[in-house]
Structure formats: C-alpha cells, structure tokens
Amino acid sequence: MAWHWESFVYAIVAFVVLYVLLSKYAFGPLFSIMEKRREQVLDQMKSAEQNRSEAAKLLEDQKKAIQDARKDAYELIEQARTTSVRQADEIIQQAKDESVRIKNDALKDIESEKNKAIIALRSQVSALSVMIASKIVEKQVDEKSQQELIDQYLKEVGGKV
Structure with a gap:
C-alpha cells in the first residue's frame, strides 16, 4: 500500500x-x-431558585401567621376566662344581695306581724280586763270565786291566742 498525496488532498x-x-x-x-x-x-x-426563595418566604409568613393566630386564640381564651370569672363573681354578689334583701324584707314582715299580734293581743287583754272587772264588780264575790273567775278568763284568752 502506497501513500498517495492526491487522495489525501x-x-x-x-x-x-x-x-x-x-x-x-x-x-x-x-x-x-x-x-x-x-x-x-x-x-x-433561576425561576426555580426564585420559586424556592418565595416558597421559603411564604413558609416563614405562614409560620408567623400561625403564631399570631395562636397568640390571638390564647388571648381570646384568657379574655373569656377573665370575663366568665368576673360574671360569676357578679352573679354570686347579686345572689348575696338578693338574699340579704329578701331576709331583711322577711324580718320586716315578721316584725310587722309581731307588732300587729301584740296590738291585737293588747286589745283583747284590755277587753278581757274590762270584762273581768265588770264581772267582779257585778258579782262582788269572795277571793276564791274571784280567782276562779280570773283563771277561767285566762283560759279563754289562752284558747283564743
């Protein structure tokens, strides 16, 4: 095999x-x-890098929003707890005030009824005393008869009261 320069060219x-x-x-x-x-x-x-940085930023924003929401929820719970305690205290105080008022009204009613009973009893006793005195004057009885008469009228008064 020979080398041909023409073929090479x-x-x-x-x-x-x-x-x-x-x-x-x-x-x-x-x-x-x-x-x-x-x-x-x-x-x-570049777009993927931007999307990744935006996603990281959004993730951080979401974490912050979740923390803020948790903080707000905790504050609402604390506020509700405080409000409920305050309302419970107010209800208890109102109940105490109402019971004191009812007790005072009852005591006033009892005192009023007691005074009415005393007045009625006094009028009955005075009427009975007048009756006894008139009976005594009418009968002019001895001491034993007078004592029996007084005892009888006192029994009548005891039965009416």
Missing part, C-alpha cells in the same frame, strides 16, 4: 467542503438549538 478538500456545509446548514442550527436549550435551563434554574 482530495480527502482534505472533501472534508473541508463537508465541514463548511455542515457548519452552515447543520452545526449552526444545532448550536443555536443547544444555546436556546442552555438558556432555557438557566432560566428554569
């Missing part, structure tokens, strides 16, 4: 022509597609 010329044609019609569009794909990948990476 034809091969190199054919290779150069093929390379020029491929560069113009194949490599150019292929490289532009690859460059577009590279730019797309870079854009997607």
Whole structure:
C-alpha cells in the first residue's frame, strides 16, 4: 500500500467542503438549538431558585401567621376566662344581695306581724280586763270565786291566742 498525496488532498478538500456545509446548514442550527436549550435551563434554574426563595418566604409568613393566630386564640381564651370569672363573681354578689334583701324584707314582715299580734293581743287583754272587772264588780264575790273567775278568763284568752 502506497501513500498517495492526491487522495489525501482530495480527502482534505472533501472534508473541508463537508465541514463548511455542515457548519452552515447543520452545526449552526444545532448550536443555536443547544444555546436556546442552555438558556432555557438557566432560566428554569433561576425561576426555580426564585420559586424556592418565595416558597421559603411564604413558609416563614405562614409560620408567623400561625403564631399570631395562636397568640390571638390564647388571648381570646384568657379574655373569656377573665370575663366568665368576673360574671360569676357578679352573679354570686347579686345572689348575696338578693338574699340579704329578701331576709331583711322577711324580718320586716315578721316584725310587722309581731307588732300587729301584740296590738291585737293588747286589745283583747284590755277587753278581757274590762270584762273581768265588770264581772267582779257585778258579782262582788269572795277571793276564791274571784280567782276562779280570773283563771277561767285566762283560759279563754289562752284558747283564743
């Protein structure tokens, strides 16, 4: 096998022509597609990084919102607890005041009824005393008869009271 320089030159010329044609019609569009794909990948990476940072920010915001909601809920619970204790104390105080008022009213009613009974008893006793005196004056009895008469009227008074 001999080496032929003409074949070598034809091969190199054919290779150069093929390379020029491929560069113009194949490599150019292929490289532009690859460059577009590279730019797309870079854009997607930037977008993914932005989305990740936004998601981290949103997660932090949500954590803060949850903490605020928990704090508000705790404050509401404490406020409700305080309000219920205050209302319970007010109800108890009102009940105590009402019981004192009812007790005082009852005592006043009892005192009033007692005074009425005393007045009625006094009028009955005075009426009986007058009756006894008139009977004694009418009969002019001895001491034993007078004592029996007094005992009888006292029994009558005891039965009426």
